[in-house]
Amino acid sequence: xxxxxxxxxxxxVQEGRISILNCDYTNxxxxxxxxxxxxxAEGPTFLISISSIKDKNEDGRFTVxxxxxxxxxxxxxxxxxxxxxxxxxxxxxxxxxxxYFGTGTSxxxxx
Amino acid sequence: xxxxTQSPKYLxxxxxxxxxxxxxxxxxxxxxxxxxxxxxQGLRLIYYSQIVNDFQKGDIAEGYSVSREKKExxxxxxxxxxxxxxxxxxxxxxxxxxxxxxxxxxxxxxxL
Numbered sequence: 001x002x003x004x005x006x007x008x009x010x011x012x013v014q015e016g017r018i019s020i021l022n023c024d025y026t027n028x029x030x031x032x033x034x035x036x037x038x039x040x041a042e043g044p045t046f047l048i049s050i051s052s053i054k055d056k057n058e059d060g061r062f063t064v065x066x067x068x069x070x071x072x073x074x075x076x077x078x079x080x081x082x083x084x085x086x087x088x089x090x091x092x093x094x095x096x097x098x099x100y101f102g103t104g105t106s107x108x109x110x111x
Numbered sequence: 112x113x114x115x116t117q118s119p120k121y122l123x124x125x126x127x128x129x130x131x132x133x134x135x136x137x138x139x140x141x142x143x144x145x146x147x148x149x150x151x152q153g154l155r156l157i158y159y160s161q162i163v164n165d166f167q168k169g170d171i172a173e174g175y176s177v178s179r180e181k182k183e184x185x186x187x188x189x190x191x192x193x194x195x196x197x198x199x200x201x202x203x204x205x206x207x208x209x210x211x212x213x214x215x216x217x218x219x220x221x222x223l
Binding site: 002046 | 207219
């Protein structure tokens with residue numbers, strides 16, 4: 001039972017443009033959401049998080065948007081850089097410690 | 112992540128053998144986790160531990176065992192009962208609830 005879904009396995013974007021990665025969830029109890037970035041043969045690295053009491057959180061080039069009514073989460077990267085090329089995972093929790101991960105979206109930023 | 116060491120990076124074992132994956136942390140985090148990643152799938156939780164000498168099963172605990180005798184260490188044993196053990200295994204720590212989990216660089220286990 002996949003409670004967190006990333007329906008786009010891959011995404012290609014030109015350098016300097018905006019990258020938008022999407023994530024949908026089914027469990028309305030989730031109250032804390034995160035995005036991770038992962039390079040091959042490495043562990044995921046935390047990027048940005050958002051609590052359900054907010055609908056937006058920004059950190060530099062990264063912004064996460066939360067639409068609770070649609071059960072939808074998105075990560076915007078502006079401007080996209082070649083070093084952003086990686087697999088991005090969204091994750092969610094309602095217990096604070098058990099996280100449910102999406103299947104990942106592979107982002108390629110084309111120079 | 113600095114402070115979380117998983118070893119070895121690659122591990123090969125014969126079918127039917129138990130194998131233990133190491134995870135050590137110096138972040139002083141109370142909680143530790145083991146995940147499994149298969150191609151095209153997200154991370155799935157195997158076991159987690161909130162404090163020393165206590166641990167709970169995750170979604171896919173069958174065929175695995177863990178121990179938490181020290182705060183710094185959370186080894187995972189893949190037993191011969193695990194039907195499909197070939198995967199990428201990730202260890203994570205967490206400093207309190209609703210905080211990001213921090214990951215090691217993983218161990219890729221292949222069963223020959």
